[in-house]
Amino acid sequence: MKESSRKILVANRGEIAVRVLRACQELGMRTVAVYSTADRNALHVRYADEAYLLGPPPSAESYLRKDKIIEIAKACGADAIHPGYGFLAENPEFSRAVTEAGLVFIGPSPESMRMMGNKVEARRIADEAGMPIIPGCSSDLTNDEIVAFAETIGYPVMVKAAAGGGGKGMRVVRDAESLPAALDAARRESTAAFGDPAIFIEKLVENGRHIEIQILADQHGNCVYLGERECSIQRRHQKLVEESPSPFVDEAMRKQMGEVAVAGAKRAGYVNAGTMEFLVDRDRNFYFLEMNTRLQVEHPVTELVTGVDIVKEQIRIAFGRRLRYKQEDIKLKGHAIEARITAEDPYNNFLPSIGTIASLTEPTGPGVRVESALYEGMEVTLHYDPMVAKLIVHGTNRANAIMRLRRALGEYRILGIKSNIPFHQRLVENWNFQAGNFDTGFLAANPDLMDDWVPSKRRTAAIAATILAHRRRQQALVMVGGVGDSPSQWKIEGRRRAVRRN
Amino acid sequence: MKESSRKILVANRGEIAVRVLRACQELGMRTVAVYSTADRNALHVRYADEAYLLGPPPSAESYLRKDKIIEIAKACGADAIHPGYGFLAENPEFSRAVTEAGLVFIGPSPESMRMMGNKVEARRIADEAGMPIIPGCSSDLTNDEIVAFAETIGYPVMVKAAAGGGGKGMRVVRDAESLPAALDAARRESTAAFGDPAIFIEKLVENGRHIEIQILADQHGNCVYLGERECSIQRRHQKLVEESPSPFVDEAMRKQMGEVAVAGAKRAGYVNAGTMEFLVDRDRNFYFLEMNTRLQVEHPVTELVTGVDIVKEQIRIAFGRRLRYKQEDIKLKGHAIEARITAEDPYNNFLPSIGTIASLTEPTGPGVRVESALYEGMEVTLHYDPMVAKLIVHGTNRANAIMRLRRALGEYRILGIKSNIPFHQRLVENWNFQAGNFDTGFLAANPDLMDDWVPSKRRTAAIAATILAHRRRQQALVMVGGVGDSPSQWKIEGRRRAVRRN
């Protein structure tokens, strides 16, 4: 079958759905979107050639409806399904059902997905493949058994959900007293997020860096690694900034990590794109953490430094084509950084922010790539993940990339919701970040990055607001009535009083 | 002086002013914009740290005011002036006056600019440097003398303005009868555009390709070429699409052209970024056409395939730094194409279109770069060049780049003016363009590319408009009054009648 006559259904939403649709379009393939009623107007729906309704907003009734997605794919004559990340991307039953329906699943087989998707089993395979792993327990223990195990490895420990990722269910526990409550909370979160209460604990490697290796494997036994990504800038185990290459990794270490990642993937019979996550301690020892058996949020930084379009390669691999790259073809050129843009208020404990996008200006120009689900008029709701866009920059070296990121963040304008852009702006000004001196504890150790700060343009803001208020006053005959008629008089009072106390 | 404490004034407007401002910002330098009253709200004014008024809209009273620009630069403490392209970029007196005012001019010296800027003198220097040139006359002949000279080289001939570029004043003349009128018209245009009636003629090389070599030269005698750009897709001698590498040039030819370009630049004592333009005939013979002693509109395609930021290099060179690249460092990776986005109606003889930008969506995602002066609410006027933006794509090879360009053009939405985007959309579907089979006569030979065509979505457009009209009808109690009350009843009639005749 000619590739250009193929039709791909993208079983996802948001920026990643648009990313995959673009790749299909550039391959000349026809595209199908699916959507919940909350997403009727979403970019991915408008971008695809065809679009079909899945159901109401809750994921369980829409984007997690395996049966309905496969039914739509068959009805509209799709040849393949791309799951994106999240939702059904790491669901072995979905992968199997798609294949059994006579469609191509753009991702790994259900077997290797099941094997590597469960964190505990993945640790076993990694161990067999010769990868260093961190001491930890299995996920079938009771809370009491886990507490007992913790005594054998010593505190601090890390609590993790056996299923899924994205930091959900993860917790650091520093003493025996806190462990039972943490286990309960983690089981609650894991059940809510993945429908699976299974958790386990590992010894905590403190001040570690989170560094991961991207791999690509075809159906013919070829597998390459596309360098590493540095993902240590995290808040509550959620990545905020990723870059490639890592300022901590040299050529020898890259080769060593890449080769064990490929060995592990081969042992698992893994096919398609995948990522081996490692924790790296201060002495450059690296430990296998888990494998993500899907496309990663942060894949663009690897694309920018290697020149490989990972999504297009995923599609080619799924249709049985051979990898176009040998290991010696993969060379990292320049430096790329990604900043995840979330609808969260960095000045208020990163609380999710909702609202209608009133105005949007995305950065552009040299070395800037934006992957976004945003548009003017969009309703940002609480139904789905607060990550609404990604800003990725590419520069000749890390310093250039940071300066470019700084420039692009200054151009980014999102009105109608609060975003974490001010957090990123503070981060790029931080000397330790600029110097590459950070680990996964960086944000916890630098809480000022998430506090209100005194930006340099208060005076400008004062002048601008005063002129606008003055104009409004001139226009209106009567401006302010009595005191207390404004709905937020309390807030205003509180703010002014806060000042006086300084 | 530390680079980051420097202040740069950009003596230009539009997308190129924004491009240069971004480079300064990424170098940590402070920035100054200048503007005419027509550009008070323009992006470059809002983007710069400081902005100063030059004068009323006509260029002669604003962007060509050498004295005023230098006065502003001195008053605000700027260290250097970047001229962009057009306006004063190739004006040797400006370059001299900037230097004499104690400021750094980011461009070549007045001497080499004068030498290479005059097309006739540049031909002489190229000849001396051993570059092949096309037979032609000097620019001090009367019309009668030119007619007589034409007889000695034979028709067809090309009429050219000695000053400036951009196709202004250029004309192909195929017989002696048409020559006098063409000379008059060319002198008129050249006078209007450059204040200089001097013109000359050259023998026309038919079915030639326009291929140019980008060079960078520092103040220390180092000079490199950054590969070639293919610029044969032209309409009335104005480039519409540029790419790098050229599908027509192989490694040996690239080296040969690059080396003579470097030799010519060295002979002229040239410093900073410059471009040698060549005409290449079917047998791969290349002839020197002219040198552009400035940044080119199409520089981004070279940046994307070489990884060199030409604007940042210009600034470094102007401040006396050494080139960071040796010739062996320059490797072309992948393929880049630029589509110039103009406010012109491709369906109506490319007439300039004016209006207010009502809605704007720029393409983004992998491999897409937009350089733009557009924003919602912008007034597109007739004061300046109709080129309002550039869309540049980068792909792993030419086919990928074309598919990506096609995808990005489909995402581009500009409402409020007519743009040439539909022309580009037809071009990328053209098999000869896709195959790389074209020369500077391509558009003239394919007038259908500029005609109205029958796009595939008429039925969809019909349904959409009918539903909207129906809703409007339902909302309004009375819809249409008598016939003839619509201001464009004539147009509507004409359109419908045109159909009936088919």
Place this chain on the structure above:
Amino acid sequence: MSTKYSTYVDGEEFAIAVNKDGSVAIDGETVSVDMLHIANNVIYSMIAEGRSSEVYASLEDGAWRILLDGQRYEVIVEDERTKQIKSLQRAAGGATGDTLVKAPMPGLVIKVLVEVGEHIAVNAPLLILEAMKMENEIRAPREGIVKEIRVEAGKTVELQQPLLILGDPEAEKQGDS
């Protein structure tokens, strides 16, 4: 019950009925349509039988300007009543076949290339207008007879200023006979 329209897209005619349930019948085929406004008064999303389209639509001078995948379409939607009135008026005669050519931009008329009474083909050059320091040919939007020229060389014109009127060649013939 449904409402019937004659819809002309760049000249091509479609017979479309909008049904009470929101579906549409186009040239006899029924199509379910879901059309929503997105933003900015002009952006819509339309899903018709699964086919998704982003539609930019605005009504200007009685015609809908529709932008689909970057391509522009001019659409005229007529309901039954309007159509009947027009067809009656046409039967009664009238100058409905005239086309007014207006200046697409302000500029200086360099030269007028046609004369009154001349029969010109579609796309024939009518006059040369200088703007943005370039000479631009204004061409005939349709075949016709030059009925009137309202400008002359050397004069500046404003945007949308009438330049000349093209009459219907057939109508002229009938008038002569």
Place this chain on the structure above:
Amino acid sequence: MSTKYSTYVDGEEFAIAVNKDGSVAIDGETVSVDMLHIANNVIYSMIAEGRSSEVYASLEDGAWRILLDGQRYEVIVEDERTKQIKSLQRAAGGATGDTLVKAPMPGLVIKVLVEVGEHIAVNAPLLILEAMKMENEIRAPREGIVKEIRVEAGKTVELQQPLLILGDPEAEKQGDS
């Protein structure tokens, strides 16, 4: 003549006078200002003594939200008269020192971490709200005494629903004395 304002940016006070000629005096220094609306009701360009700024501004709940270089500022502009009335009212006493903490998003209250009467510091955790499948701590926007708690664990709350009221610790002391 000029109009005088007290302008508070995230708490910091500026004394600003807008002069008849459009210039502004800020803390005594006169600044020429050119401020123009660009688009979308919220985008402005301001050039003050040559310094160029792109300003996104909107008035929400009596406060101006100003976005400059991607950074957000909350600005309250008071004219002389308003200021006087408020200062009189404050002198007369009143519950002006209370802060109402509202839900920043809809969600499920997992746990309330404070009690009525408790004296809490700024940024102290008040309660845990689950939304987007994550547990989020709601923290104190200021120092204060918990005067009233309006929610309890296990209840869902709507966006902007009042959660609790923080009273002024000094006012409380005065009340007690």
